[in-house]
Amino acid sequence: MNAPFPSRRPIQVLLATPRGFCAGVDRAIQIVERALEKYGPPVYVRHEIVHNRHVVERLKAMGAVFVTDLDQCPDDRPVVFSAHGVPKAVPAEAKRRELFFLDATCPLVSKVHVEAERHYAAGREIVLIGHAGHPEVIGTMGQLPQAAITLIETVEDAEAFQPRDPDKLAYVTQTTLSVDDTAGIVSALKKRFPGLPDPHKEDICYATTNRQEAVKRVAATCDLVLVVGSQNSSNSQRLVEVALRAGARDARLVDDAGAVDWSWFENVSTVGVTAGASAPEPLIEALVAAIAARFDAEVSEDSGARETVSFKLPRVLAE
Known part of the structure; x- marks a missing residue:
């Protein structure tokens, strides 16, 4: 065949x-490479630094150790957080343990985190358009208390969503979505909630x-x-x-x-x-x-x- x-x-x-x-991926990989150069192996990385098997295998060969949780990291070695971002509880736990950590979160993902926090501080309920289980979505939802953000994956989700107060609503999106799919979901939300504000700058990177x-x-x-x-x-x-x-x-x-x-x-x-x-x-x-x-x-x-x-x-x- x-x-x-x-x-x-x-x-x-x-x-x-x-x-x-892209620039965010390039930066994240450089962070792991330079940490290995500066501190020597092993350098621990929480989650795959980026979602590519070849990149991960090359960094493993250089001395990076990929883990799913901070519990798998020793106290005396550097830890890198992946480009997808992490819930706030992760750096908080790293600080509690006095770990030396480097945050490789893409700055455009960090922008979404800041935006979500700004909406929350203004008393708005937040809709996150994204895919359940993706590490970026887990990281974004983990910036705020549980139930502060509602995940919407489809137009059907948008049509079924019942906010606490339709006048106090905002949305953010995962940065790696289909532009056209996201536009359809946003359109469905705006049809129901005409006052829904757009992000200051497009969230999809x-x-x-x-x-x-x-x-x-x-x-x-x-x-x-x-x-x-x-x-x-x-x-x-x-x-x-x-x-x-x-x-x-x-x-x-x-x-x-x-x-x-x-x-x-x-x-x-x-x-x-x-x-x-x-x-x-x-x-x-x-x-x-x-x-x-x-x-x-x-x-x-x-x-x-x-x-x-x-x-x-x-x-x-x-x-």
Whole structure:
């Protein structure tokens, strides 16, 4: 099933731009790398630093130890909190134990946390649009007392939601959602609660939005779109959904070139390639090389947005 095709028939490969690493992911990975350089291994990381198997395995090989809870961390080694953010109880417990910790929460996730706290302080009930169980959602809901935030995942949830006071309501969102899905949920909420205020700045992060827009541009002309990313990556999963909605005949999420089933390429003349915000560029390059090894590939790149955003490292690592 995965054998090369007998003849190198021509195929168009369209690379979506932007794709792969975003500034928040890059910062989080650098925090772990620099902590290992400065303090030596092991450095403990609460939760996967970002949702990519290859990134996690590389950092493990360097001496990072990934854990699910602070109870698994010794008192005398650095601890890094993942890019997705953590409930307030986590740094509070770290301080109580006098652990040395580094917070790799993406600044755009931290912005959502601050926004939720501001609404709570103003006496508003808060709706969080997001996916249950995702670490970012757990972290955001954990910024405030239990029951202060209601999670809404679908338009049906929005239509069934009963606030305590419709005039004292606000919403925030997970940063890695489908832009179109979120717009539908917000529209359903605003239809019921016309006074619902928008965030000061869009909660869905620039990187998620840019990658979805790039996929929309290429997908309509593609027989197949391959998204490089891990199964637990929310933004990568959304890219598959966006590609299908934008007109791709087929779209698949793959960890790497080794996960491709080449039978997918039957009757494919144009394939789009992109990657979630936590997928390294070498994985994309290897996928394109694997396609070129089996086909007479003509590779072109979408002229999408060029991202120049960068985030500062914690001062203790930047010195």
